[in-house]
Amino acid sequence: MTAPPLLEVRNLRVVYPGDDGDFRAVRNVSFSLGRERLGIVGESGSGKSTTGRAIMGLIPRPGRVEADAMRLGDADLTRLNERGFRRLRGKRIAMVMQDPKFSLDPVMTVGKQVAETHRYHFRSSWKAARTAALEMLEAVHIRDPERVYAQYPHQISGGMGQRVMIAMMLIAGPEILIADEPTSALDVSVQQQVLAIMDEMVRSRGMGLILISHNLRLVSSFCDRVLVMYAGQIVESCRANRLHAATHPYTRGLLTALPELGNRRAELPQLRRDPEWLADLPAQVGTAP
Amino acid sequence: MSATNLRIGAPTGWRGWLLDSAPASRNQARLGRWYRAWLGLRRNGLAMTGLVIVLALVFVALFAPLFANHAAAYTQTLTDRLQPMSWAHPFGTDELGRDIYARVVFGSRTTLTIVALVSLIVVPVGLAMGLPAGYFGGWIDAVLMRLTDIFLAFPRLVLALAFAAALGPGIENAVIAISLTAWPPYARLARAETLTWRHAEFIEAAELQGASHLRILFTQIVPLSMPSVIIRLTLDMAGIILTAAGLGFLGLGAQPPSPEWGAMVSSGRQYLLDQWWVATIPGLAIFVVSLGFNLLGDGLRDLSDSRG
């Protein structure tokens, strides 16, 4: 790696205090992100989404975020307060969530929401914002941007909604996009389109992408590099096209547990969770091998 | 998953037993649930203040003779009328020479009686109207809700006054009058709650198991609707106490010589300028108890919001 990374995270920890003790949702997480597509896979509760949210400064109280270092270019994320994060979000780092139905304001036309984001970050006029929004909608391959601009979220399909979300998130030209299960709520045929659009946008703009997903197949065919998380830690990191040759028993277990069309097994191998996987790993830097 | 390594400082002893995520019996499960709710409530300072006030009201009402002399609340001593505050009469005396402190203490019984009776009438009536309306829909809904609308269309205090006047003054009639005007919002609430759960998968699952409508209503929907009904009731309590006091003030509530806070304010008002304590002390009692119920209700609502 010659160019400095866009994002560097060293020993990230997220802790939620509770009645029955403090819960360590994320621990010892270190990685750096360049202009690449990084996948984070794991099952629910593995801390993959919490990691994404911690980077965005979206961990609600009383949760605590600590890190030895968390840098976005020249900005030190560990020192930011809520206001500082608000200025950063959208402008330099953006996030696409699972369901556009919940991320879009139901009483505002989708075009206006995209334009609003432009206005917020560039203090532009409504006219300029509108033009930029229409261009953006076109960039995510919406054929009739004028028409979609004037529609409300409930009038568009899930796939279209996710395209609009991508347009909205990228309009301020962030360096990094974090996509948290961006296609899990969509039908398979639409999933592919949304992923392909995201890929095109991220490549043409030289951005870094973090794709958070539970879907190993999807991550391995879409990303350059994969981090596998279990119980709040990164247990394995490898090149995406080498995921099938993963060594950690957890990753292997996940791979073999998938039913396959054309390979019907009487019994699917079940994942045996070794308590040793819970042990604290030494903080390692998840750079490319 | 054994999460021992992920949790730090897990509780032990009886707290550990209550917070155990794998209870060994029905009772442990239930107690654990209550304990968690209590922990949530305890974090809310204002709600705890409200709870303390409400508990104090109940305690004082139940054990009134321990706090004040029953005779002092009723015996008229005309030589002692309108005495200011003193060691003998901490809140002074009224126009008939009765000890105001003792009357406020015994008045809490009247207040508590009204509160309890109104709750016992309003909640079942509201549920009986609202649950079937939300659950069955169609014409049942239409009939029950129009009936509710009719009661809602009258101004509450005026309706209560009319009932109290028609039925004749007295505490039982005041309770009936207040209840008749207080139930419609509960019917609306119960209907709205029922509608949110009506098409939940667990209701369908119960249906698929052959559960009758009655069983589904009572075992599935009522337990889910109760929290918001109780919260609403707690928040309404202040209004009910004030209405009761209002009826008492107008002479339509509890009858003399029984001590009732509203009636006490009423009889004290002619001495307001010179003997301010006669009206102010029972007024303060009304204020504090209403505030207590409101704070508690707000706290309970926060608790249920944060859980939902």
Next chain:
Amino acid sequence: MIELDRVSVTYGVGHTALRAVQDVSLRIASGEALGLVGESGSGKSTVLRAVAGLIPHAEGRIAIDGRVLPNRRPRESRKIIQMVFQDPYGSLHPNQTVDQTLSAPIAIHRLGDAERRIMAALTEVGLGREHRYRYPHQLSGGQRQRVAIARALILEPRALLLDEPTSALDVSVQAEILNLLTRLRRDHGLTMLMVSHDLAVIAHICDRIGVMRGGRLLEMTTAAAMAEGRVSDPYSQQLLRANQTLDPAAIADVTA
């Protein structure tokens, strides 16, 4: 065991009416597992709910075990056919312990012997005594789905309707639930009708697979034929491709 003859479901009236299911006919033999695959809005779940008797205005003829059932199901028929829902978070009553959830059907049908039946059902789905008095929020997604399966099994039905039973679960948990379903089917000779958007999951459990789109049953084929790519309908082929590989050139311009 399960027979559908020209079953249709329409929502709404007039020209805003939506035909969610149109003339679907199929037969499932006793002990057979049949799967319906399709995307959202294909009507697959509606078919399942109609068979369960959850759609009072369904048209057409539905027969179970040789008896034509009215849309208002008699209580006895509940013992023959039971259903497992998609969302393990929504299908259990949030205020009831596992114990309460499992006792209800025993009380409704006056089966008696509750203690033994509850423990047997829990053991059957791989849960233990320690789970019996937990509330749903104290269980993981997989454990909840096991409870939902135990609830369906407690009446000892002969047929099970499965509505995307694993789509809300993690991969490793999905494998456990799929294995559990396979074992239950083998041990009890259960007839199954399963619905999913995931072809691999359907093909793992089912022998025959029906492809649905827009409320119609497009094609009835077998898991083996699917695996070899032998499907005739163009939509089935498209679905098959989408399930197999991720196509980076899938960008399509869309209109609203």
